[in-house]
Amino acid sequence: MLLRRIFGAEGYKTIKNAIWTDHPIFSMCLGICSALAITNKVDNAIAMGAGVTFVLVATALIISPLRRFIPQRVRIISYMITISSFVIIVDRVLKAFFPAISVKLGPYVGLIITNCIIMGRAEAFFSQNKVPLSLLDAISNGISFSYTLIVVSIIREFLGFGTLLGMKVTPAGWTNWVVMAMAPGAFFLYGIAIWISKTLTEK
Amino acid sequence: MKERIKMIVFVLILGSILTTALVAVNNYTAPIIEKKAIIKTRMSILDALDILYTEDDVDEVFSKYVVPKEYVVPEEKEKKKFYISNTGEIAFEFSGSGVWGPIHGIVALLPDLETIKGIIIIHQEETPGLGGRISDKEYLDKFKEKRIMPELKILRPPDKASMENEVDGITGATLSCNAFAEILNSQLKKYIPLIEESK
Numbered sequence: 001m002l003l004r005r006i007f008g009a010e011g012y013k014t015i016k017n018a019i020w021t022d023h024p025i026f027s028m029c030l031g032i033c034s035a036l037a038i039t040n041k042v043d044n045a046i047a048m049g050a051g052v053t054f055v056l057v058a059t060a061l062i063i064s065p066l067r068r069f070i071p072q073r074v075r076i077i078s079y080m081i082t083i084s085s086f087v088i089i090v091d092r093v094l095k096a097f098f099p100a101i102s103v104k105l106g107p108y109v110g111l112i113i114t115n116c117i118i119m120g121r122a123e124a125f126f127s128q129n130k131v132p133l134s135l136l137d138a139i140s141n142g143i144s145f146s147y148t149l150i151v152v153s154i155i156r157e158f159l160g161f162g163t164l165l166g167m168k169v170t171p172a173g174w175t176n177w178v179v180m181a182m183a184p185g186a187f188f189l190y191g192i193a194i195w196i197s198k199t200l201t202e203k
Numbered sequence: 204m205k206e207r208i209k210m211i212v213f214v215l216i217l218g219s220i221l222t223t224a225l226v227a228v229n230n231y232t233a234p235i236i237e238k239k240a241i242i243k244t245r246m247s248i249l250d251a252l253d254i255l256y257t258e259d260d261v262d263e264v265f266s267k268y269v270v271p272k273e274y275v276v277p278e279e280k281e282k283k284k285f286y287i288s289n290t291g292e293i294a295f296e297f298s299g300s301g302v303w304g305p306i307h308g309i310v311a312l313l314p315d316l317e318t319i320k321g322i323i324i325i326h327q328e329e330t331p332g333l334g335g336r337i338s339d340k341e342y343l344d345k346f347k348e349k350r351i352m353p354e355l356k357i358l359r360p361p362d363k364a365s366m367e368n369e370v371d372g373i374t375g376a377t378l379s380c381n382a383f384a385e386i387l388n389s390q391l392k393k394y395i396p397l398i399e400e401s402k
Contacts, residue, residue, distance in 0.1 A: 037330070066217075071210045078217055085221040089228050096232040099239055104335065106328045107303065178374050182333060 011136050018140030024117045025148050025190070026197040031117040035149055036186040038108050042165050045153035047101045049146025051090045051109060056118055056138040058086040063126040064134035070127065079122040080113075087112045117145055152189050156180045244296075244309075247323040251311035252288045269294075274401040276394070285398050292320050293402075295394060299386030302378045304328030306386055308338075312351075316395055319355075322346045322387075334379025345370050351391050357384040 004012040024030045031052070038044040062082045063070070070078050091109045094102040102109065112118070121141055126134045157163055160180030162170035179185045245265045249256050256264040268289050273282040285295035291314035298307040308324035324338035336342055349355060350368045357372045357380045358364055364371045372380035 040333075069213065071206070071213055074210050074214055077214060081214075081218055081221055085225055088225055092228050092232040092236070096235040096239065099243065103326070103338075106335065182375050 007136065010133060014133060014137045015140045018137060019144045021201060023148070023197065024120070024141055024145055026194050027201070028120070029194070030120050031115045031145060032190070034108055034111060034115055035145075035152070035190070036183050038105060039149050039153040039186055040156045040160055040181050041104070042150065042153045042157050043101070044104055045149040046146070047094070047098075047105055048108065048112075049142070049149050051087075051094075051105075051112055052115060052117065052145055053139070053142025054090060055083060055086045055112055055115075056121060056142045057135065058089075059083055059118055059122055060126045060134040060138035061131070063122050064129065064131045067127045067129075075123070075127065076119075079119055079127075083118050083122070084113045117141060148193075152186065152193075155189060156185055160185060243325060247309045247325050248286050248294050248311075251294050251309040251321040251323045252286075252292055253311075253321055254288065272401065274394075274397050276397060283394075285394075287402070290314070293398060294320075295398060297386060297390040297394075299382075299390060301327055301329050301382045301386075302334055303330065306337075306383060310387065310391070312395075316399060317350055317352050319346050319349050319351060329376070329379045334373075334376040336373050336376060337379055337383050342373060351387075354388045355384055355391075357381065 003015060007015065018024070022028060025032065025035055034048055034052075038048050059079070059082050063079060066078075087110065090112065091102070094105070094109060121137060125137045129137070154164065157165075158169065159177040160182075162168060162174045162176055177185070179188075242261055245261050246256070248269060249261070249265060252269070254264060254268050270287045270289075271284050272287060273284055275282055283295070285293060287293055288311075292311055293314070293316065294309050294311040296307070297310050298305060300306070305326065305328065306324060307326040308322060310322050311320035312318065313320050322343045324343065327335065327338050329335045329337060345364075346355075348367075349370060352368070354368065356366075356369045358369055359377060360372050360374045363369075
């Protein structure tokens, strides 16, 4: 395996866990809130995935080097202020340089703070592993979250609006599946996806 | 005791470092965001009035075709702005609460002050993809040429609007549409007489 050769056995395990075995959405059901809310348009999903990945990486770079200094009893607060600072940075940068996306995502940028994937990774991984491995874990989890969002949003935008990235791709007589544009559509898709991934990982 | 002091010191240090970073980012982005907001308002006014422009000459086109004026709202201290185009159409800002947060935009009326020329939404916090679609151009275009007297009505979809003061709503966004109609009606009723006075 190419990945095993590049990242070593430990690195390979980290990536495999993030992308498949302990997939943040399918296996641990974390970060569902934003995943349900914004996956009805592909461009929103890409922006959300990028935002979460950035905050994950930044949090890993702060928490992991400090893991020996963070007092046990205030560790959650430390994660929280780190995460919220970076989320505010993402929000400001989007507002200043990508106002169109910022308007579309609206309150969900701020809600990255409550995305349990970041908190979960900080508590379970960054606080116990060295910086390079934490960084790898952050990137893998970010990619994992992003690709799920993008796949789900492709299905939802296609069925719900008949478009992909805003371009019309369906024939003229196409009737939009309104349920796919709404949160229940995402519930159905995640349900099916979780079912498939659980069945596959059990074997 | 020593443990506690260590805890407080740690949180203080981490907090200060992160706050410094935030202040730096804020100082850097604040002027850019403010500048973008002014340009955005001007672009929205031009859009609502249906005046063509390119991204580079927004300010130029704006000062050439649009005259900003002020009007007084008795219960508010500050004067509000409205904008007259060279063909006598009037644009002004409206705002109110949607389902999840404020909705804020520009509405332009024909010189008779009873027919909509165009509507642009600058800010809204409705559910992305559902209520959020009220700010899509394709949807707002439906309001063009609609009469606001006696009042604007947004009907439940699909395709029921037949009168000249009726507009179709958006499937899955009934509450946002109702809120939007309520904002438009109340704001138009409130501000049009005041604007007419100071025209």
